[in-house]
Amino acid sequence: MKEIIDRFYIATDAVVFTVDKDTLKVLLIKRKGSPFKGMFAIPGGFLQNKDTTLDKCAYRELHEETGVRDIFLKKLTAFGDKGRDPRGRVITISYLALISSEDIELKPATDASDAGWFAINSLPNLAFDHKKILNHAFHNLKKEIETTNIAFQLLPERFTLTEMQKVYEAVYQQKLDKRNFRKKIKLLELLKDMHQTKMEGAHRPAKLYSFKI
Amino acid sequence: MKEIIDRFYIATDAVVFTVDKDTLKVLLIKRKGSPFKGMFAIPGGFLQNKDTTLDKCAYRELHEETGVRDIFLKKLTAFGDKGRDPRGRVITISYLALISSEDIELKPATDASDAGWFAINSLPNLAFDHKKILNHAFHNLKKEIETTNIAFQLLPERFTLTEMQKVYEAVYQQKLDKRNFRKKIKLLELLKDMHQTKMEGAHRPAKLYSFKI
């Protein structure tokens, strides 16, 4: 039976977001091989039989290509149109990945000749159908941040309320009202007061919080 | 290069919902081959090279196995853990499918010895990891019906407000207040009054509506 069933290449592609300097940024790599040599692309690569889950493949590829570890990954969907990869039929599974800008430490490695962070609203042209994959992940992020606690994945262990607000503003791409934001966050009772302050610049120090549990 | 890359079987599986007699139901097929012979499963099957998109594969498989045509399909996510299919590594792409109970007309065909509708809260044991796939689709449906117009896919061309309410109640699995439901629907301004009534039983006839545009 199996002999007559077509088999395909499977890949995972991770759209990695961070909020750095109040800006939502995406991690891209410059392709060093063909096709689309020299163009930017979402980090990812082919599923290997040794990857026991799709998640492990995404994690492995991300680490190999960018050096990133300990990152939040959420499986999104599949892209499998014929012709999306000129080398042959490749079905890719997209991932949403979030990392705190404090945890960023890129070590460009084997597969990518270059990796870098790009602001969401000044992206270069992307290889394959990666623009579509990236947009899908971005929409998913905006939706998730409204209804879940996913924002904490973009924050360091301890953070100020202003830093937290900046994360939401960067994702929503709009300013929020400080008092309303704080009121809502406090109502959710998700934060633990660390009884510490963060002094930064010539102004009143800000209280530090962490995510409860 | 390609020679060293593993290839895999790809499948699509569609979780087909309908609301019939005020109950949310799922379409399942009885497996006529091994593995899991005789058990129920979500309709689906292997991607073929002739399927130019994943959507077309899902649609083709659904038609071959159940006779269903003209159905709303929404791609969800991928399931690819090693060992989820005893025959070998199969990565499946799940779909959420919705159909009006008026459009149901099952013609069990080639792949399935039997197909039938099962109420969401009295499902049989399912083959493979189909329970997981089904639950994921169900959660997605509940989420989508809150925020989008997806409910219209579960309704016939023309419907009464009570029929519409029953669809929401079946998906949410809880009763809703008639007046509040109608108030909210009217505020959304999605409905077109067909200036027709539906007489059914010994009571006042109900106005018929259709989805605007």
Next chain:
DNA sequence: ACAAAAGTGTTGCTACTACACCCATGA
């Protein structure tokens, strides 16, 4: 003393909930 970000409350408005009776029809 000044500049800069931290922190804090109130008011009006909108959206949601809870709730009960009359209407139009067929039998």
Next chain:
DNA sequence: TCATGGGTGTAGTAGCAACACTTTTGT
């Protein structure tokens, strides 16, 4: 005339948006 589901409004509540000044620090 009775049984059945169709159809309608109001009042109270909770959540959201708009908005400005005082506090604490470094220079």
